Every structure is written in structure tokens, then in C-alpha cells.
Amino acid sequence: xxxxxxxxxxxxxxxxxxxxxxxxxxxxxxxxxxxxxxxxxxxxxxxxxxxxxxxxxxxxxxxxxxxxxxxxxxxxxxxxxxxxxxxxxxxxxxxxxxxxxxxxxxxxxxxxxxxxxxxxxxxxxxxxxxxxxxxxxxxxxxxxxxxxxxxxxxxxxxxxxxxxxxxxxxx
Numbered sequence: 001x002x003x004x005x006x007x008x009x010x011x012x013x014x015x016x017x018x019x020x021x022x023x024x025x026x027x028x029x030x031x032x033x034x035x036x037x038x039x040x041x042x043x044x045x046x047x048x049x050x051x052x053x054x055x056x057x058x059x060x061x062x063x064x065x066x067x068x069x070x071x072x073x074x075x076x077x078x079x080x081x082x083x084x085x086x087x088x089x090x091x092x093x094x095x096x097x098x099x100x101x102x103x104x105x106x107x108x109x110x111x112x113x114x115x116x117x118x119x120x121x122x123x124x125x126x127x128x129x130x131x132x133x134x135x136x137x138x139x140x141x142x143x144x145x146x147x148x149x150x151x152x153x154x155x156x157x158x159x160x161x162x163x164x165x166x167x168x169x170x171x
Contacts, residue, residue, distance in 0.1 A: 030056060041092040052090035070083045126153055139159070
């Protein structure tokens with residue numbers, strides 16, 4: 001019986017033999033080998049995570065391509081810093097578009113650019129705008145937060161956050 005050949009889905013779902021994939025080269029060569037430069041961005045066209053950010057395996061460890069690009073072209077990244085995008089293109093690795101920031105600065109940048117999922121668009125959301133308006137009316141009555149929470153399938157802390165304006169401020 002002949003040798004078994006392992007198959008791997010490469011870019012765009014094209015079947016490739018694992019032995020045909022170039023696993024060799026420096027991290028910079030491997031990074032740039034799967035990057036397409038446009039007039040503005042350098043777009044990573046290798047593995048893209050479901051978050052939209054690129055990923056590459058370096059020494060057996062999955063590494064974010066924008067973090068790798070920053071460290072290769074701009075310098076060291078301390079563990080407590082994030083690499084942010086000026087262009088807001090998640091698979092862009094152009095070192096001129098990348099800058100360092102704290103987690104707080106990253107969250108502020110995300111919110112300022114309108115990428116923060118809030119309200120009905122948040123992935124863990126259980127309430128609609130209509131429900132929140134109803135809850136705010138019920139809060140004016142003598143019904144307890146726990147009872148309101150049970151009615152809408154959320155905990156009393158969620159109802160408290162709505163009542164205090166910590167969440168759902170606009171409704």
C-alpha cells in the first residue's frame with residue numbers, strides 16, 4: 001500500500017497536500033508570503049480567525065498576524081499592550097497602520113469607531129429595546145427587580161443595571 005497523503009484546506013478552500021505547503025522560512029518571510037499589498041493596507045490572506053484577525057503558527061504557537069507584523073517592523077510589544085489599527089481593517093498588517101495601546105485605549109478606540117457591540121446587537125443579549133422600555137415602566141411600580149427579571153428571563157442584577165443607567169442608557 002502506498003503512502004497516505006495528508007490534505008489540508010488552504011486559502012479559499014482549495015485542497016492542498018500538506019507537503020506542498022511551505023512551512024519553512026523566517027517568520028517575516030512566511031508572513032509576507034501570504035500578504036497582498038494594496039495602495040493602503042497590507043492584507044493577510046492566510047488563516048483568518050472568526051474575529052476577522054489573521055493568525056499564523058510560529059514555533060508551534062498561534063500568533064496574531066498584526067501583532068507579529070508590529071513586532072517585526074516596529075519593535076517589541078510588552079505583554080500588557082494591544083496592537084491597534086489606524087485603518088480599522090482587522091486583517092491589515094501594514095506596520096504604518098499599527099500602533100500600541102492599553103486595553104482601555106483599545107476599548108475606547110473600538111467604541112469610538114462604532115465597533116462595540118451593545119444593546120440588541122451584543123452577542124449575549126437577551127432583551128429587545130421594546131422589552132427594556134417595558135422594564136423601565138415596570139420599575140416605576142412596586143414590582144421587585146427579581147420579579148421583573150424572572151418575567152424577562154434575566155437576573156435582578158440586569159434589571160438593577162437598567163434602572164441605574166449602567167446599561168441600556170438610550171432607551
